[in-house]
Amino acid sequence: MQLKPLKRRKAMAHQQVKFYQTGTLTVGNRLLDAENRTVQGTMDRSNSLDSGHRACQGCGEALGARYAIDTAMRATDNKLIACNATGCLEVFTTPYPETSWTIPWIHSLFGNAAAIGTGVAAAMKVKGREDVRVIAQGGDGGTTDIGFGCLSGMFERNDDVLYICYDNQGYMNTGVQRSSATPGGARTATTMPVGPEPGADFDKGKNVPLIAMAHEIPYVATASIDRLHDLEAKVKKAMSIRGARYIQIFVPCPLGWGSAPAQTVNLARLAVESGIYPLFEGENGEITSTTKIRRKVPVEDYLKPQRRFAHVLKNPAQLSAVQEIADRNIRKFGLLEE
Amino acid sequence: MLKQIEGSHGVAEAVALCRPEVICAYPITPQTHIVEDLGALVKSGKIENCEYINVESEFAALSVGIGSSAAGARTYTATASQGMLFMAEAVYNASGLGLPIVMTVGNRSIGAPINIWNDQSDSMSMRDAGWIQLFVEDNQQAVDMHIQAFKIAEALSLPVMVCMDGFILTHAIEGIDVPDQKQVDKFLPPFVPRQVLDPEDPVSIGAMVGPEAFTEVRYIAHKKQKEALDLIPQINEDFKQIFGRDSGGLISTTNTEDADTVVVTLGSVIGTIEEAIDEQDEKIGALTIRSFRPFPLEQIRSALKDAKRVVVFEKCFAVGIGGIVANNVRMAMSGTNIPVYEVIAGLGGRPITRKSLHKLFKDAVKDNLEDVTFMDLNKDVVDRELEREHKLIQAGSVAENILRDGGVVNAAKTT
Amino acid sequence: MFQVRIHGRGGQGVVSAAEILSVAAFIEGKHSQAVPSFGSERMGAPVVAFCRIDDKPIKLREPILEPDALIVQDPTLFNAIDVFAGLSKNGYLLINSKRSIGELGIADAIHLPDDKVRLVPATEIALKHIKRPLPNAVLLGALAATTGVIKIDSVIEAIASKFPGKVGELNIQAAEAAYKLIKQNNQEELTC
Numbered sequence: 001m002q003l004k005p006l007k008r009r010k011a012m013a014h015q016q017v018k019f020y021q022t023g024t025l026t027v028g029n030r031l032l033d034a035e036n037r038t039v040q041g042t043m044d045r046s047n048s049l050d051s052g053h054r055a056c057q058g059c060g061e062a063l064g065a066r067y068a069i070d071t072a073m074r075a076t077d078n079k080l081i082a083c084n085a086t087g088c089l090e091v092f093t094t095p096y097p098e099t100s101w102t103i104p105w106i107h108s109l110f111g112n113a114a115a116i117g118t119g120v121a122a123a124m125k126v127k128g129r130e131d132v133r134v135i136a137q138g139g140d141g142g143t144t145d146i147g148f149g150c151l152s153g154m155f156e157r158n159d160d161v162l163y164i165c166y167d168n169q170g171y172m173n174t175g176v177q178r179s180s181a182t183p184g185g186a187r188t189a190t191t192m193p194v195g196p197e198p199g200a201d202f203d204k205g206k207n208v209p210l211i212a213m214a215h216e217i218p219y220v221a222t223a224s225i226d227r228l229h230d231l232e233a234k235v236k237k238a239m240s241i242r243g244a245r246y247i248q249i250f251v252p253c254p255l256g257w258g259s260a261p262a263q264t265v266n267l268a269r270l271a272v273e274s275g276i277y278p279l280f281e282g283e284n285g286e287i288t289s290t291t292k293i294r295r296k297v298p299v300e301d302y303l304k305p306q307r308r309f310a311h312v313l314k315n316p317a318q319l320s321a322v323q324e325i326a327d328r329n330i331r332k333f334g335l336l337e338e
Numbered sequence: 339m340l341k342q343i344e345g346s347h348g349v350a351e352a353v354a355l356c357r358p359e360v361i362c363a364y365p366i367t368p369q370t371h372i373v374e375d376l377g378a379l380v381k382s383g384k385i386e387n388c389e390y391i392n393v394e395s396e397f398a399a400l401s402v403g404i405g406s407s408a409a410g411a412r413t414y415t416a417t418a419s420q421g422m423l424f425m426a427e428a429v430y431n432a433s434g435l436g437l438p439i440v441m442t443v444g445n446r447s448i449g450a451p452i453n454i455w456n457d458q459s460d461s462m463s464m465r466d467a468g469w470i471q472l473f474v475e476d477n478q479q480a481v482d483m484h485i486q487a488f489k490i491a492e493a494l495s496l497p498v499m500v501c502m503d504g505f506i507l508t509h510a511i512e513g514i515d516v517p518d519q520k521q522v523d524k525f526l527p528p529f530v531p532r533q534v535l536d537p538e539d540p541v542s543i544g545a546m547v548g549p550e551a552f553t554e555v556r557y558i559a560h561k562k563q564k565e566a567l568d569l570i571p572q573i574n575e576d577f578k579q580i581f582g583r584d585s586g587g588l589i590s591t592t593n594t595e596d597a598d599t600v601v602v603t604l605g606s607v608i609g610t611i612e613e614a615i616d617e618q619d620e621k622i623g624a625l626t627i628r629s630f631r632p633f634p635l636e637q638i639r640s641a642l643k644d645a646k647r648v649v650v651f652e653k654c655f656a657v658g659i660g661g662i663v664a665n666n667v668r669m670a671m672s673g674t675n676i677p678v679y680e681v682i683a684g685l686g687g688r689p690i691t692r693k694s695l696h697k698l699f700k701d702a703v704k705d706n707l708e709d710v711t712f713m714d715l716n717k718d719v720v721d722r723e724l725e726r727e728h729k730l731i732q733a734g735s736v737a738e739n740i741l742r743d744g745g746v747v748n749a750a751k752t753t
Numbered sequence: 754m755f756q757v758r759i760h761g762r763g764g765q766g767v768v769s770a771a772e773i774l775s776v777a778a779f780i781e782g783k784h785s786q787a788v789p790s791f792g793s794e795r796m797g798a799p800v801v802a803f804c805r806i807d808d809k810p811i812k813l814r815e816p817i818l819e820p821d822a823l824i825v826q827d828p829t830l831f832n833a834i835d836v837f838a839g840l841s842k843n844g845y846l847l848i849n850s851k852r853s854i855g856e857l858g859i860a861d862a863i864h865l866p867d868d869k870v871r872l873v874p875a876t877e878i879a880l881k882h883i884k885r886p887l888p889n890a891v892l893l894g895a896l897a898a899t900t901g902v903i904k905i906d907s908v909i910e911a912i913a914s915k916f917p918g919k920v921g922e923l924n925i926q927a928a929e930a931a932y933k934l935i936k937q938n939n940q941e942e943l944t945c
Binding site for chain 2: 078079080081083084090091094095096097099101102103104105106107108109111112115116117118119120121122123124125126127132149150152153156157
């Protein structure tokens with residue numbers, strides 16, 4: 001199946017528009033320097049993930065992927081190959097005979113996205129085409145669980161691959177089952193709360209960004225779709241570095257989390273502002289930046305809009321446990337310090 | 339150039355001559371010497387323009403290979419036994435995606451119980467995965483068939499596994515005529531992928547195919563393998579022209595034209611079988627299957643049509659039903675009334691000796707064989723273990739009981 | 754066809770011995786096949802290796818059950834496994850030992866004429882020349898002298914090709930020493 005070559009869209013004439021200041025959180029593009037503006041604001045964005053895909057209304061992953069990949073395309077002068085794990089992103093973008101990807105893209109298996117990335121990068125090296133960069137991507141299931149071996153192998157060899165994990169904290173495409181990224185207390189189809197028993201256990205789970213840090217790879221970052229400039233800056237930074245890199249993006253899933261589609265970005269913000277999802281960057285095993293919380297919120301604000309946490313809110317011990325996780329993150333990463 | 343070298347080393351040299359671009363290495367007995375030699379060849383610069391990657395598992399080995407092949411690089415890996423199963427998902431994926439990866443299988447049994455010695459269970463476990471499966475009889479063929487394998491794979495855009503008996507061939511040192519680079523370059527042109535990941539011309543590879551199209555996609559895979567039935571002999575002819583040897587093709591026969599009894603087998607055991615046949619007086623022919631997938635139904639039927647009986651000799655079996663190769667041969671013989679006897683031998687590396695073969699031949703020519711024979715089966719040990727199991731609920735592990743019954747020294751003596 | 758079976762323990766170069774022997778035969782334009790019969794890598798475990806030599810291509814792949822020559826690199830194996838199984842009545846036996854057949858306690862196990870049995874102090878010869886107790890090359894020199902199935906010059910060339918440099922030179926010296934020793938013994942036996 002051959003698609004037409006990537007079209008370069010001609011820039012449209014710019015029109016002067018008046019804006020009214022509505023607060024620093026809504027600054028948007030216009031006050032930023034040209035090179036820091038979002039890729040999505042330009043007509044010559046690559047549109048790697050084109051419209052027509054079948055994602056749910058309010059899908060955080062579709063939003064995150066679109067921003068991340070278009071940024072990577074800009075950073076690599078449109079020379080990028082994407083290797084996708086099985087999962088929502090793969091399924092909703094490539095219902096045969098259609099595809100939403102306008103870039104070279106391969107889906108192999110659930111657990112080998114990182115290894116496919118390794119292979120593609122090796123081929124580019126051998127062919128003298130190291131200007132072509134490689135992204136391997138998948139959801140938390142395909143990354144933290146079944147793809148973990150290949151991920152660690154790619155890290156350890158320092159292969160020139162950026163791995164992006166879209167973290168919606170569960171196996172969503174198969175019907176919302178628990179993964180090792182599912183947070184304590186969350187209801188999933190395989191961690192149902194019963195009586196006083198919580199949904200997912202609190203004493204389990206895996207922190208892949210910290211595991212990536214332990215591999216001392218050149219670049220690790222966590223990001224959230226509530227702050228897309230930050231996400232783009234991190235992807236851009238990652239693409240300026242050679243070797244194994246990892247970015248984990250927090251992407252709410254309305255269907256899996258039982259939240260309203262319109263709440264997706266807000267939930268992502270509340271996760272960061274409550275301390276539940278710390279945002280940081282690290283290089284070669286050392287943390288190089290953390291995002292301070294601007295206006296701390298109690299975890300209840302984050303949990304309330306999600307039916308997956310309904311029983312937690314009714315259970316003081318579980319609620320405490322969630323708050324404890326947020327507080328520990330704030331302490332560990334210094335999220336409230338000056 | 340004629341050299342006295344280890345089979346594994348010959349294979350490494352053959353692969354090197356094919357100018358591989360990406361080699362994925364994960365060690366497993368008995369293929370280790372192949373990946374070790376290739377590592378040394380790449381590092382020393384004897385193989386140029388090649389990325390040699392030490393991966394973390396066989397699943398990673400073939401997955402990395404899928405990535406590099408899809409991106410247009412000539413890709414090679416090797417495995418055996420447990421490793422084959424560990425990469426099983428990727429094995430199906432590689433053929434489903436139509437990627438011309440070449441993989442050596444150092445045939446070894448599959449556990450439990452764990453066993454490192456030769457039989458052909460590992461290749462057989464993947465016989466339905468859509469790969470081309472070629473079996474070699476000696477190390478000269480091992481060298482030659484790897485060179486042919488790249489050409490076959492790239493012509494069809496299908497992965498090929500070259501199967502060679504572990505230890506018996508991989509670790510045997512014998513005379514091998516290793517081709518020179520000029521000959522190989524003449525025979526094997528650079529890899530031109532059917533489909534490739536390229537920013538200049540983007541494609542999406544690996545879409546989900548639903549009920550409306552899946553059957554057609556799978557049918558085409560089947561048809562492609564059938565195409566290989568013509569292509570494999572053709573490429574063997576091309577090989578003969580340049581290298582002067584008949585190393586491949588679909589089958590090879592010895593004295594099948596006027597033999598009442600024909601032995602059918604795969605791999606290195608044919609050497610011992612032919613020696614045993616020569617030592618006795620009955621008219622026994624031999625047919626060696628070189629291409630197991632695609633399975634040459636017509637060629638086998640044609641070669642066996644005048645036999646009075648066929649004895650299929652295989653180093654594998656399907657638990658609960660019997661011989662695997664035998665059942666494939668029966669398909670070829672369907673409609674004829676020629677009996678096909680199954681002889682299962684050499685499992686887990688048990689040596690196949692002329693002495694046992696002579697006994698078998700004597701029974702075979704008189705139609706005195708069971709439908710299924712497990713050659714050299716120690717019936718006493720088996721009966722004792724079955725009795726033990728019958729009497730005790732907690733009879734213990736079968737494997738450990740049998741080893742203890744026979745004694746460790748006893749077990750060593752069968753080697 | 755001439756079939757040689759070599760017994761020893763892991764770490765004594767049994768597999769290399771079979772390989773070198775096969776290369777020596779190859780150098781003489783013969784067909785040869787060397788195969789180890791072993792399992793996982795383990796120092797000290799009993800190891801067997803086979804080498805077949807013939808003027809025509811070798812198709813046989815079974816283990817060597819009826820050796821024409823048996824080399825025993827480690828006499829402690831006599832208690833562990835049936836080393837002599839299948840040894841042809843006209844076969845040769847070379848044992849790495851300073852002691853006699855009687856002293857080794859195997860007089861009853863073997864029924865060969867004296868001129869077919871050679872006890873070679875291979876470890877001592879190896880220690881003298883190579884400074885390591887590796888008897889494999891030594892015993893190949895002895896095999897050449899005893900059986901004549903390959904020439905000592907071929908053994909020397911084979912050792913050099915597998916072990917280039919100093920290691921090879923020292924092994925060659927040791928092999929030659931054993932060759933000379935056996936030849937001398939043969940001479941003495943003839944004049945007895």
